[in-house]
Amino acid sequence: MKKQYFFKSKMRIFLVGIFASIAVVSCTSSDLEDETTKPIETEVTQRQTTAFYDNLVLRWAPVHHQDVDNAGCGSMSGRGDYITAINFDNDWVSTNNWNNIEPSKGFAPTAHCYYSVVETNTHYFILYAFFHPRDWANICFFGLDYHENDLEGQLSIVKKSTANNGYGEFLGMVTVAHSDFYSFTPSGSPLQANHESIDGTVSYENYNNQAHPVTAQESKGHGLKAWPAYKIIGDGITYYPSLTTAEVPANNDDRDVKYKLVNIFEANGFWDRRFNTAFLNNAKSFPSTQGSGNANTPWNWDDKDDNPGVGELATDPAKLVADYFKNLGNFSTTYTLNPYKGIN
Numbered sequence: 326m327k328k329q330y331f332f333k334s335k336m337r338i339f340l341v342g343i344f345a346s347i348a349v350v351s352c353t354s355s356d357l358e359d360e361t362t363k364p365i366e367t368e369v370t371q372r373q374t375t376a377f378y379d380n381l382v383l384r385w386a387p388v389h390h391q392d393v394d395n396a397g398c399g400s401m402s403g404r405g406d407y408i409t410a411i412n413f414d415n416d417w418v419s420t421n422n423w424n425n426i427e428p429s430k431g432f433a434p435t436a437h438c439y440y441s442v443v444e445t446n447t448h449y450f451i452l453y454a455f456f457h458p459r460d461w462a463n464i465c466f467f468g469l470d471y472h473e474n475d476l477e478g479q480l481s482i483v484k485k486s487t488a489n490n491g492y493g494e495f496l497g498m499v500t501v502a503h504s505d506f507y508s509f510t511p512s513g514s515p516l517q518a519n520h521e522s523i524d525g526t527v528s529y530e531n532y533n534n535q536a537h538p539v540t541a542q543e544s545k546g547h548g549l550k551a552w553p554a555y556k557i558i559g560d561g562i563t564y565y566p567s568l569t570t571a572e573v574p575a576n577n578d579d580r581d582v583k584y585k586l587v588n589i590f591e592a593n594g595f596w597d598r599r600f601n602t603a604f605l606n607n608a609k610s611f612p613s614t615q616g617s618g619n620a621n622t623p624w625n626w627d628d629k630d631d632n633p634g635v636g637e638l639a640t641d642p643a644k645l646v647a648d649y650f651k652n653l654g655n656f657s658t659t660y661t662l663n664p665y666k667g668i669n
Contacts, residue, residue, distance in 0.1 A: 399461025454478030502548030
């Protein structure tokens with residue numbers, strides 16, 4: 326009896342040990358899976374708050390230099406280079422903007438910047454866009470080189486991490502200058518040129534005790550690049566980001582003007598009104614009553630000789646960044662937030 330009991334006990338211990346080992350292996354596998362997914366899920370859940378995204382966008386919003394030319398057709402003594410709201414004249418009609426920006430019309434060019442945030446498990450892609458009622462030229466002749474409405478901007482690439490109070494690490498940007506895109510990285514960025522060259526270095530300027538990327542737009546045509554690829558020559562405006570304040574430059578050489586950040590996807594705003602034919606053509610480009618050509622929305626921006634498709638700088642930024650850069654490290658192309666694709 327003792328031997329039988331001893332044998333059964335040993336068998337019980339042996340079997341319990343096997344099941345325990347299986348349970349441990351199973352739990353360990355599950356725990357490892359949870360360790361790789363839970364932080365991401367928690368992070369995404371936490372970061373879908375309005376306050377977080379507002380502060381994320383503000384944290385990496387550029388200090389923006391705008392060159393000003395006070396002479397030439399469309400200049401209005403420099404006013405033609407001031408950034409402003411798309412509906413600065415209190416309507417969403419795009420065929421009266423050339424005229425309504427005239428000082429005599431009484432509409433103030435308060436500074437605004439339009440933005441969107443697209444997110445994967447590993448990165449944020451923040452788009453910033455600046456609007457001018459006029460893309461103008463020194464001489465208005467036969468409708469060449471100028472048109473009503475102008476929208477150009479940039480895509481900022483931010484790696485998720487706990488750095489900068491949880492707002493991640495700025496790795497670089499792709500900017501829009503007319504029909505071409507340009508790539509810029511800050512010193513120390515791991516990003517390297519892939520199918521497109523890197524065109525320069527991003528500089529920083531301290532604002533509210535934080536280092537912000539610096540961008541600049543040329544006068545007249547308003548192409549945008551990282552400063553100093555474009556820079557202020559003579560007169561110019563320096564704009565600083567704000568979530569609440571939109572200011573008007575005091576003069577053509579005002580170096581401290583606040584621009585207000587506006588979500589492209591705010592209710593009844595830019596994106597929601599895209600099918601309004603008085604506002605946009607085919608939901609993707611601005612009409613023009615002056616000169617030739619037209620401005621495009623971010624979801625219609627296109628570099629004519631790169632691999633990504635039309636609008637993908639805004640709508641599929643992970644794809645574009647993976648094409649433009651290599652040495653991305655841990656880089657997900659699965660979107661957890663992409664309002665252009667209906668992922669919220």
